[in-house]
Amino acid sequence: MKHADIKETAEALFNEQRNPFGAFTLGSETHHAVTIPDAVRRCRWIAVDMNASAFGLFFVSPSPERARLVPCFDSDYPGIAVATKFISGANGEEIVRHTRISTEPRWWTDDGVPATAELFGDFAWTERMAALVPGTSGIAFPVHADRGQCGLVVFLGSEMTLQQDALYEVHARCFSLFAAVARIRPGDAGRMRAISKRELECLKLTANGNTSEEIARLLKLSVHTANQYLTQSTQKLNAVNRNQAVAKALRLGLIE
Amino acid sequence: MSSPAARLQSDTLGSRLTSRGDLTSFFMQLTAEIGADSYMLVAIVHDQDRNDARIVSSNWIFDAIELIGKRLIAGLAQGALTVAPGIRPQPLVASRAPEADGLVTGEEARLLDVLGHAEIYSLRLNVGRQRLFALFSAATAGSIDQPALMRAQLKCCYALSHIPQLIAAAAMQDPLSDRERECLFWVSEGKTTDEVAVILGVSSNTVNSYITHAIQKFAASNRAMAIATAIRSGII
Numbered sequence: 278m279k280h281a282d283i284k285e286t287a288e289a290l291f292n293e294q295r296n297p298f299g300a301f302t303l304g305s306e307t308h309h310a311v312t313i314p315d316a317v318r319r320c321r322w323i324a325v326d327m328n329a330s331a332f333g334l335f336f337v338s339p340s341p342e343r344a345r346l347v348p349c350f351d352s353d354y355p356g357i358a359v360a361t362k363f364i365s366g367a368n369g370e371e372i373v374r375h376t377r378i379s380t381e382p383r384w385w386t387d388d389g390v391p392a393t394a395e396l397f398g399d400f401a402w403t404e405r406m407a408a409l410v411p412g413t414s415g416i417a418f419p420v421h422a423d424r425g426q427c428g429l430v431v432f433l434g435s436e437m438t439l440q441q442d443a444l445y446e447v448h449a450r451c452f453s454l455f456a457a458v459a460r461i462r463p464g465d466a467g468r469m470r471a472i473s474k475r476e477l478e479c480l481k482l483t484a485n486g487n488t489s490e491e492i493a494r495l496l497k498l499s500v501h502t503a504n505q506y507l508t509q510s511t512q513k514l515n516a517v518n519r520n521q522a523v524a525k526a527l528r529l530g531l532i533e
Numbered sequence: 534m535s536s537p538a539a540r541l542q543s544d545t546l547g548s549r550l551t552s553r554g555d556l557t558s559f560f561m562q563l564t565a566e567i568g569a570d571s572y573m574l575v576a577i578v579h580d581q582d583r584n585d586a587r588i589v590s591s592n593w594i595f596d597a598i599e600l601i602g603k604r605l606i607a608g609l610a611q612g613a614l615t616v617a618p619g620i621r622p623q624p625l626v627a628s629r630a631p632e633a634d635g636l637v638t639g640e641e642a643r644l645l646d647v648l649g650h651a652e653i654y655s656l657r658l659n660v661g662r663q664r665l666f667a668l669f670s671a672a673t674a675g676s677i678d679q680p681a682l683m684r685a686q687l688k689c690c691y692a693l694s695h696i697p698q699l700i701a702a703a704a705m706q707d708p709l710s711d712r713e714r715e716c717l718f719w720v721s722e723g724k725t726t727d728e729v730a731v732i733l734g735v736s737s738n739t740v741n742s743y744i745t746h747a748i749q750k751f752a753a754s755n756r757a758m759a760i761a762t763a764i765r766s767g768i769i
Contacts, residue, residue: 378661379694380687401544402691421659423617425767441540445684452659453619486758521723523757527764 316458317354320430323450324352327439329415329432333361334458335369337376337427344373346429349458360433363410369429371407376419376429382448386414390435400441418451422459424528430455472531476510479503481532484523541566543685547692553699556590559692564592567681569669570649574658574689575610576665576700578766586610589665589700597648605641610666612636615655618686624652626674645670652677656686660693662767663700708750709768716743718769721760 316334324332333351346369351358375383383406384397393414397403409415415433422428430451439447472480475496482492493503507519514529516522526532543563550559556574564572573591577584586607588598598606609625613636616622625636627646637645645653650670654677658665667689671677693700709717712733719729726744730737744756753759763769 376661378697380659380661380690381694401540401548402688419661421617421662421664425662425664425764427662441544442684445687448687449619449683451619452617456617456619483757484761486754486761488755517723518725520720520757520760524721524723524760524764527761533765 312461313350313354313458316454316461317350317352319450319454319457320350321352323430323447323454324432324434327432327437327443327447328434329437330434331358331360332433333358333364333431334455335364335429335431337373337429344370346373349428360410360413360431364431368407368409372409372417372429375406376427380419380421382416382418382444384414384416385409387412387435390414393435393437396437396439400439400444403444418448420451420455422456424459424530426455426459428455428459470513472510472513472526473506476506476513477526477532479506480510480523480526483507483519484527484532543688547688548695550692550695552696553590556692556696556699557592560590560689561592563685563688564669567669567685568676568678569654569671569682570676571668571670573606573668574665575606575668577607577611584611594648597650600644600648601641605637606668608636609653609655609668612655614653615657615666617657618659618683618690622654622656622679622682622686624654624674624677626652628674654682656682656689658686658689658693660690660700661697663697664767665693665700709747709763710743713743713747713750714763714769716740717747717760717763720744720756721764721769 320332320334324330331352334349335346336349338345338347346365348357348361348365351361353361372383375381382403384393384403385406385408386393386397387408394405397405397416403416406417409417409431410433413433414435414437415431416437416439417432418430420428420430478496479492482495487495489500489503489507492498492507493500496503498506507522510526511517511519511522514522514525516525543559543566546555546559546562550556560572560574564570571591571593573593574589576587576589578587584607586603588606591598614623614625627637627642627650645651649672651672652674653668653670656667656669658667667686669677669682669685715733716729719732724732726737726740729740733740744759747763748754748756748759751759751762753762760769
């Protein structure tokens with residue numbers, strides 16, 4: 278089999294098994310996002326389905342200190358929408374705290390548009406919050422990816438339509454969109470020099486609490502060689518010390 | 534706009550959830566609505582190389598859990614079968630196991646089948662930063678409604694969001710105080726004790742004591758291991 282054929286077969290298999298929208302209807306979203314523009318397109322489809330006029334995807338910063346949302350993209354991509362500036366500013370602090378402890382969607386509405394309040398107010402599971410962007414209505418979905426990354430997908434619009442059943446579907450689609458975005462976001466993964474099997478073994482043992490001496494004994498190496506492996510993997514991961522190397526390797530999924 | 538018919542009993546039960554008793558009735562109702570017979574809510578606790586399953590709530594008969602063992606339950610809850618919200622779940626069908634992924638042996642599959650778990654779905658639940666797993670199973674393969682199951686996965690996430698203290702206590706995933714977590718986060722970013730002290734505006738001794746406490750709480754042997762444990766359980 279030629280390389281291209283193998284790749285095609287593998288992709289078809291992957292899409293068939295992992296297609297998150299198989300249970301839903303839209304045929305246009307069968308491929309996993311591989312780039313940010315793809316992700317924007319996917320998000321636009323979700324927005325179209327609920328008649329939202331704008332959207333944005335944000336990361337919740339892992340630092341416990343900064344309760345801020347880091348914008349990834351929005352409906353003005355490649356530009357940045359004004360709404361995004363409000364959300365990533367102080368207005369987002371409440372929803373960041375919410376996202377860390379809860380997965381329930383939250384909505385807000387402009388007082389001038391009672392129809393939206395009526396629409397969302399009727400839903401099970403979601404509650405109202407303070408407006409993320411003044412003078413608008415919107416709904417925010419907390420999302421989480423495999424490696425513990427945390428985020429928020431926000432839709433805005435004064436004429437949104439959504440049914441109770443569609444709420445779960447939209448949220449499910451946000452989850453799989455975020456998982457795809459979280460996979461591409463660690464930007465240095467692609468440029469990283471390959472880490473050898475031996476180096477990963479040493480890192481894994483370090484993560485399990487072993488010292489260099491213990492690693493040397495377990496892997497039947499000299500202490501000097503074990504240290505050498507750890508120094509190399511730290512450099513390759515672009516980390517400043519072992520602690521950061523262990524953290525990066527875990528977050529990138531290089532070790533379990 | 535939303536039709537009242539779309540609201541099921543599980544929605545009503547789940548959105549009012551406040552206690553462990555409510556949790557049981559919510560899961561029983563949800564299990565019935567998706568065409569399943571059994572449910573099990575599991576938290577995974579990392580202990581070095583081993584993953585331990587902690588059962589938060591379940592209607593499996595006690596003997597079945599004894600026979601199958603926590604190790605297999607941990608494997609089912611966190612294996613190749615498990616899907617995040619938004620990904621179409623695939624069941625483990627006991628009569629077709631073992632398959633290539635080697636999740637269960639033939640013997641274990643027969644045992645599951647006999648005990649009334651002919652098909653099992655495993656779902657990852659995100660409750661804020663906490664992570665749990667739900668196993669839904671049926672005595673007859675093919676009786677669980679997949680689209681309903683995908684909706685149920687989100688409902689579980691929502692419902693469990695109402696009882697964060699109970700979930701955290703059950704999973705014991707985040708024993709750290711805010712300060713300890715902050716210190717550990719900065720150490721995982723490669724900062725030294727002195728640097729963390731400057732960032733947080735406290736003395737180096739204080740930082741060291743926070744980190745020592747975090748290490749003790751995780752029963753870890755050093756900083757690297759405490760960081761690894763915290764990242765694995767999604768705390769930092």
